Amino acid sequence: MKPGKNMSLKSNRCSSNRCWSLAVTWSLGLIGCVLLGSGCTHVNPWERDALADPVMRTDRDPAGTLLSEHMWFSREAASGGRGVGGGGCGCN
């Protein structure tokens, strides 16, 4: 593909409006993907009141947890992966 009229392979510099608008579009798209694609967010320690609610605990039903783990292992050969993130106030 030949370089466009206002693009130079030698200098690698964008000089056309179209080139810069593409750069802006790609940058915004990349930022959007990073922000939306990440499922993680940082919750400050003083904002964890909702996470401290007992219903947010992942281990509030030991029997249910055991059954779920057995099911996941049996059906998907999946195990572990618990204890990452999740609920709780994160105190101490």
Place this chain on the structure above:
Amino acid sequence: MNTSSYPMRALFWSVMCAVLVSLVRPALAASLKEGDPFPKLEDFGLEGSLPDLAGKVVLVDFFASWCEPCRDSFPVMEELQKKYAAKGLIVVAINVDQNIADMKDFLKQHPASFLVLRDAGKRLVARVKIPTMPSSFLLDRSGKVHSVHRGFRGDETRQKYVTEIESLLK
């Protein structure tokens, strides 16, 4: 030089700068550490009557009703206040609950004779950027942070409080 692309170039670099600032800014806002001056309580719109802390050794503790270790820490802070108040210790507990009703319920179950303030706007706690809940800062008589206590671990933390407070009150 093609000047027609200038607005787009300017927009591109503005976006890049905004991204850079948003990434760097959280890292720059570091939490308070030993030796730093503690922020003045008057600057943060705290609810409650502000004490005169000049020349006092101060234990500032951030707590919330949903924080289990905070419940264990209150009797210890009450004991410290009663034992060392005459020598110049002031205990200040700062609540960060969303609802004031939760704070009041907590205080009914864990009464305290020391000063309790409320940081409803969460401005002080965000400025100090506590590392965990609960966190407490022991300030020397000049208002500087002598030590930062992350969490409350019963007798271990109590012993540290006593040792440090006694060294500062000499």
